Structure formats: C-alpha cells, structure tokens
Amino acid sequence: MELYRKVRLACSEGMSQREAAKHFNISRDSVRKMMAYAEPPGYRRHAPVRRPKLETFVPIIDAWLEGDRSVHRKQRHTAKRVFDRLREEHGFTGGYTTIKDYIRERERRCQEMFVPLSHPPGHAQADFGEAVVVIGGVEQKAHFFVLDLPHSDACFVRAYPAAVSEAWVDGHIQAFAFFGAVPQSVLYDNDRCLVAKILPDGTRKRAALFSGFLSHYVIRDRYGRPGKGNDKGNVEGLVGYSRRNFMVPIPNFPSWETFNTWLEGQCRKRQDDKLRGPAETIGQRLQRDTAAMRPLPASPFEACDQASGRVSSQSLVRYKTNDYSVPVAWGHQDVWIRGYVDEVVIGCRSEVIARHPRSYEREEVIFNPLHYLPLIENKINALDQAAPLQGWDLPEEFATLRGLMEVRMNKQGRREYVQVLRLLELFNLPDLHAAVKQALQMGAIGFDAVKHLVLCRVERRPPRLDLDVYPYLPKARVEKTSAAAYMCLISEDAA
Numbered sequence: 043m044e045l046y047r048k049v050r051l052a053c054s055e056g057m058s059q060r061e062a063a064k065h066f067n068i069s070r071d072s073v074r075k076m077m078a079y080a081e082p083p084g085y086r087r088h089a090p091v092r093r094p095k096l097e098t099f100v101p102i103i104d105a106w107l108e109g110d111r112s113v114h115r116k117q118r119h120t121a122k123r124v125f126d127r128l129r130e131e132h133g134f135t136g137g138y139t140t141i142k143d144y145i146r147e148r149e150r151r152c153q154e155m156f157v158p159l160s161h162p163p164g165h166a167q168a169d170f171g172e173a174v175v176v177i178g179g180v181e182q183k184a185h186f187f188v189l190d191l192p193h194s195d196a197c198f199v200r201a202y203p204a205a206v207s208e209a210w211v212d213g214h215i216q217a218f219a220f221f222g223a224v225p226q227s228v229l230y231d232n233d234r235c236l237v238a239k240i241l242p243d244g245t246r247k248r249a250a251l252f253s254g255f256l257s258h259y260v261i262r263d264r265y266g267r268p269g270k271g272n273d274k275g276n277v278e279g280l281v282g283y284s285r286r287n288f289m290v291p292i293p294n295f296p297s298w299e300t301f302n303t304w305l306e307g308q309c310r311k312r313q314d315d316k317l318r319g320p321a322e323t324i325g326q327r328l329q330r331d332t333a334a335m336r337p338l339p340a341s342p343f344e345a346c347d348q349a350s351g352r353v354s355s356q357s358l359v360r361y362k363t364n365d366y367s368v369p370v371a372w373g374h375q376d377v378w379i380r381g382y383v384d385e386v387v388i389g390c391r392s393e394v395i396a397r398h399p400r401s402y403e404r405e406e407v408i409f410n411p412l413h414y415l416p417l418i419e420n421k422i423n424a425l426d427q428a429a430p431l432q433g434w435d436l437p438e439e440f441a442t443l444r445g446l447m448e449v450r451m452n453k454q455g456r457r458e459y460v461q462v463l464r465l466l467e468l469f470n471l472p473d474l475h476a477a478v479k480q481a482l483q484m485g486a487i488g489f490d491a492v493k494h495l496v497l498c499r500v501e502r503r504p505p506r507l508d509l510d511v512y513p514y515l516p517k518a519r520v521e522k523t524s525a526a527a528y529m530c531l532i533s534e535d536a537a
Contacts, residue, residue, distance in 0.1 A: 164334025187213030
C-alpha cells in the first residue's frame with residue numbers, strides 16, 4: 043500500500059508512467075493498474091477454474107461422498123483415499139491437490155445454512171446429556187436432564203443414573219416445580235423413551251408413560267427432525283454449557299440427591315447472568331416466561347413405570363432383567379410392579395409387600411434378608427447357606443449370641459437365633475442390638491429374654507427377668523382364688 047501511494051503521488055506530480063516504472067523498478071502494467079485503482083484490487087477471477095483431468099471423474103467422486111452419508115463418520119472417504127482409489131480403479135492421472143481442492147469446495151457448497159429464530163415466552167426445549175461423575179466414591183456415568191426456556195435462557199439440570207422413561211418424566215416434574223409453572227409446549231428429539239414409533243405420515247406414536255405425562259400437564263409436544271440437533275439448538279447448547287461449567291472438574295458427591303441439590307443451586311445462580319445481546323438478566327426475562335406459562339396442577343404426576351409379574355418359588359420378582367425379593371408368604375402370587383427412578387415397589391392387590399433401591403445393572407439379584415427368615419426358621423438347616431443372608435452386615439454381638447445359643451441348645455438354638463432376627467420385622471436394628479448386648483451382659487441367652495428386653499427398651503420400663511429358670515420370662519405372681527369371689531356371680535345385683 044505504501045508503494046501504491048508513492049507511485050500515484052509521483053505520477054500526479056508530472057512523472058510519466060514509463061519513468062515511474064523505471065524509478066520504482068516495477069512494470070508499466072503495474073503502474074497503469076495503480077493509476078486505475080485507488081487501492082489494490084486484489085486478484086479477480088473472471089471465469090471458474092477448469093480442471094480438464096478431473097471433469098470426467100466428478101460423478102464418481104460425488105457418488106462416493108454421497109454414499110458416505112450413511113456410514114460412520116470415522117470410516118468416510120478422505121481426499122487422500124479418493125485420490126488413491128481414482129488412480130487404482132479408474133486410471134486417474136491428475137494430481138492430489140486437484141482432488142483436495144475439489145472436495146474442499148464441495149464441502150463448502152454443501153454446508154447447511156440456518157435461519158435465526160425468535161422464541162416467544164412460555165415455551166421450552168428438553169434433552170439429556172452425559173458426563174462422568176463420582177457418587178458415593180464410585181466413578182460412573184451420569185445422565186443429566188436439561189430443560190431450557192429459550193426466551194429467557196433459564197435452565198434446569200438434574201442428574202440420574204440412567205436416561206430411562208421414568209427419568210425423563212421425573213426431570214420434567216422437578217423442573218416444573220423449580221420454575222413454579224408448566225410450559226405451553228416442549229420441543230424434543232425422537233428419543234425412544236418418548237417416541238415409540240415415527241409413522242409414515244411423520245406423526246409420532248408416543249410411549250405410554252410419556253403420553254400419560256403430557257395428558258396430566260396438558261402440554262403440546264413438538265419434535266425435531268431425526269438426526270437434526272439444530273432444530274432444538276438452544277437446549278443442545280445448554281447441554282454442552284452444563285457439562286463444561288457444572289461438571290468440570292469431575293463432580294464428587296456422597297449421593298445423587300446432594301449432587302442434584304448442588305446443580306439446582308447452580309441453575310439459580312446462573313439467573314443473575316447477562317448474556318450477549320439482551321440488556322436484562324436471565325432472571326428478569328424469566329419473569330416473562332413464567333407469566334406466559336400455565337399454573338401447576340393440584341397434584342404432580344407419578345413418574346413410574348408400571349408392570350406386572352409373578353413371584354417365583356424362590357420368592358423373587360423379575361423387573362428389567364433384575365430379580366427383587368418379596369416376603370415368602372406371597373410365593374407364587376401375581377403382583378404389580380412400580381419402577382421409580384430410585385426405587386422399585388412391589389405389591390399384591392391393594393397391599394405394598396416390598397420396596398427395594400432400584401438397580402440399573404443387568405441380571406442382579408436384590409435380596410431383603412427379612413423376607414426369607416420365616417422360611418429359614420422352618421428349614422433351619424439352610425441357615426448357613428441361605429443366599430439372602432450372605433453379606434448381611436450385622437453387629438458382632440449377633441454372632442456371639444448365635445454361638446452361645448448353639449452351644450446351649452444345639453439345633454433349637456439356631457432356630458431361636460432366627461427368631462431373634464425376626465424381631466427386626468417389628469423393631470429397628472439399634473433397639474434390637476442394644477437388647478442383644480444387654481442379654482449377653484446378663485447371661486440371659488434365649489429368644490424370650492431378648493424379646494422382653496427389646497420391649498422394655500421401646501416401652502421405657504425396667505426389665506424383670508427370672509434368671510433362675512429358662513426361658514427367663516418375667517416371674518408370674520398367681521394369687522389363690524377365694525370362693526367368696528364367685529358369690530357375686532349368683533347375687534341378684536349381678537343378674
């Protein structure tokens with residue numbers, strides 16, 4: 043540009059173009075161009091580049107690249123691979139740069155363009171993301187639900203062990219409670235937890251649980267095109283934002299509940315931010331969003347998967363590949379199952395018979411030892427090999443009590459030990475543990491004594507045991523009956 047200025051200045055002061063070319067050591071064509079344009083015009087191509095060696099091979103290249111659309115992105119053609127195949131299979135004699143330039147231009151032409159969108163208040167978008175977390179000292183994958191309000195950019199994030207249907211619905215319920223209102227519509231992708239099938243006319247056949255949820259909250263559901271994440275770009279961006287800002291470094295929490303409480307606090311904190319463009323904070327714009335949303339219904343929707351089953355001969359009920367125990371008294375009965383995000387509830391007719399923490403592993407067996415104690419009491423020889431009792435972490439005093447019972451009463455001692463364990467059906471472990479320790483200190487080794495002691499502890503009264511004879515029951519005082527006591531029965535007043 044400096045040379046441009048000097049040449050134009052010299053020619054304007056009377057120097058000829060021939061003299062300027064000689065003085066500045068440039069061609070007369072360059073001087074002529076400098077005088078014609080105030081600034082360097084740059085290189086201007088007046089006709090498209092011709093590649094005569096490539097033109098006959100363009101349809102072949104286009105067919106290969108179009109076929110790559112249905113192939114995993116890591117196994118698609120590179121420019122080098124296209125060049126090699128053309129030489130080996132079709133006798134191409136051109137250079138690699140020609141192939142590379144054509145593919146670069148083709149990719150640029152094929153890139154999709156987008157229309158900027160405006161989002162009215164009262165509508166939402168929802169999606170799930172994944173991140174690594176440490177919960178209870180165990181590193182695992184978290185599936186976090188994200189609900190975004192595009193008008194205000196307010197968000198709600200909640201983490202789950204798995205992105206199952208119950209987690210989708212529970213995430214919505216928690217988000218609605220967080221915002222205190224229900225969006226008019228929610229935009230989704232075509233996740234199979236929500237959409238059972240896309241029909242030929244483009245309409246969606248919804249999953250049963252999701253359909254009931256939409257009906258309960260009266261929400262209009264909308265869906266993006268399959269494989270087109272940009273149709274719900276706001277929530278897609280928010281998934282990445284949540285992973286980068288809420289989950290770096292790797293979160294470490296004692297439980298899912300404490301993790302989700304912290305995430306909720308981060309969502310509230312973000313409402314004080316100002317994003318590029320709007321002058322208002324997210325929280326200020328959120329007021330317009332909630333004003334356009336519907337009020338919460340009188341009662342929340344029950345986010346659970348419903349199934350039915352039958353109790354096996356081993357008192358187990360199968361749900362989602364896992365087996366959960368029920369009391370043996372319900373053996374071979376038909377039962378109903380409710381699968382919540384963190385719990386599995388099993389019932390028969392109108393009665394709930396078992397509750398278990400939900401497992402997201404496969405082919406696990408989840409026992410409650412109390413469910414099998416009545417059967418073990420009758421089949422006492424199975425006590426040491428009973429799978430439900432393996433790994434049952436009881437205080438060491440229980441093992442001491444069992445040893446003393448077996449020494450003193452042999453087989454009957456084992457049966458009484460199981461009867462002591464069955465007291466957990468009525469009393470909590472701390473009270474029973476205290477009664478067992480007290481029985482060991484007193485030397486009252488028997489079921490009746492332990493039962494009496496735990497009852498006295500619960501009722502807050504001193505124990506009264508006759509330690510001279512077994513079974514160490516409270517000493518009974520029986521008074522002699524007086525004949526005069528029966529006279530009232532034949533008196534006229536009694537009649």
